[in-house]
Amino acid sequence: MIHTIKKAITLFSLVIFGSAILYNCEPDPDNLGEQLFLDGAAQGNEKSFDITAFNINNNDTIRTDASKLTYGVLGAFNEGQFGMQKASYLTQLRLSSYNPDFGTNAQVDSVVLVIKPRFASDSVTTNTVDDNYTYTTFADGTVNAKKVVNTYPVLKFGKAKRTFNIRVNEVDEFLKGVSDSAKSNAAYPATTLLGTKEFKGSVSSVAITKDDGERHCLQLQHRESEFHWIKHFSRIRLLQKRAA
Known part of the structure; x- marks a missing residue:
C-alpha cells in the first residue's frame, strides 16, 4: 500500500514539473511584423521596367x-x-481499302473537306424552324415538311465571338x-x-421532318465549312421549298 502511494506521488510530481517546463518555453508576445499589416505602415517606391520578350525555339x-x-x-x-x-x-486522303471499284471511266468532279470541331451539345444558342417545305414519297405523296436548325457553340479559347x-x-x-x-x-x-x-465559331444540325413532327424523314448536318448528306431515306423522292 505504501509502495503504491509513493508511485502515485512520484507520477504526480513529474506531471507538475513537466507542465511548468512547457509553460516556461512559450515566448512572450511581441510586435514583430506588425508594420506589415498596418495601413500605410509599409513604405516603398514603385518602379516600372520595360521587358523585351522573345520566342525561343528549343x-x-x-x-x-x-x-x-x-x-x-x-x-x-x-x-x-x-x-x-x-x-x-496537315492531312491526306487514304482509302479504306486498296483497288476500289469506282465504275467505268469515273471522274472526280468535287472534293469535300469535312472539319468536325468539338462543340457543347447541351448549349443550343439558336433554334430555327422553317415550315415552308414539302417532300414527296411513294407511299404518302406530297407531304408538308419543316426544317429545324439547331446551332451550338464550338469549344475554343480566346475571343469566342471573333470570326x-x-x-x-x-x-x-x-x-x-x-x-x-x-x-x-x-x-x-x-x-x-x-x-x-x-x-464564325458555331456548328449547326439540320433536320427535315413532317410538319406534324411525328417522325424524321431527312437529316442533314452543316458544320460551317462542310455541306454533305448525313442520312437519307430511300422512300423520299423529292424535297422542295413550298411557294410563298
Whole structure:
C-alpha cells in the first residue's frame, strides 16, 4: 500500500514539473511584423521596367500523327508580348481499302473537306424552324415538311465571338504511311490555295421532318465549312421549298 502511494506521488510530481517546463518555453508576445499589416505602415517606391520578350525555339518535337494526336488545334492567338501564334495541321486522303471499284471511266468532279470541331451539345444558342417545305414519297405523296436548325457553340479559347478565315492549301509531298510516325517539326511547303471559308465559331444540325413532327424523314448536318448528306431515306423522292 505504501509502495503504491509513493508511485502515485512520484507520477504526480513529474506531471507538475513537466507542465511548468512547457509553460516556461512559450515566448512572450511581441510586435514583430506588425508594420506589415498596418495601413500605410509599409513604405516603398514603385518602379516600372520595360521587358523585351522573345520566342525561343528549343527544337522540341512531339509525335503528331493520328495514332498519337487525338485532337488538333486550328486557329490563331495574338498575345501582346509574344505576338501572333498560329496553329494548323496537315492531312491526306487514304482509302479504306486498296483497288476500289469506282465504275467505268469515273471522274472526280468535287472534293469535300469535312472539319468536325468539338462543340457543347447541351448549349443550343439558336433554334430555327422553317415550315415552308414539302417532300414527296411513294407511299404518302406530297407531304408538308419543316426544317429545324439547331446551332451550338464550338469549344475554343480566346475571343469566342471573333470570326476567322480557314485557308486550305495543297501539299505536293507525301505525308508518310499509316504506320510511320510524324513529328511536329517536319516542314511540308504548301502550294496552291484551294479555298477559304469564314468560320464564325458555331456548328449547326439540320433536320427535315413532317410538319406534324411525328417522325424524321431527312437529316442533314452543316458544320460551317462542310455541306454533305448525313442520312437519307430511300422512300423520299423529292424535297422542295413550298411557294410563298
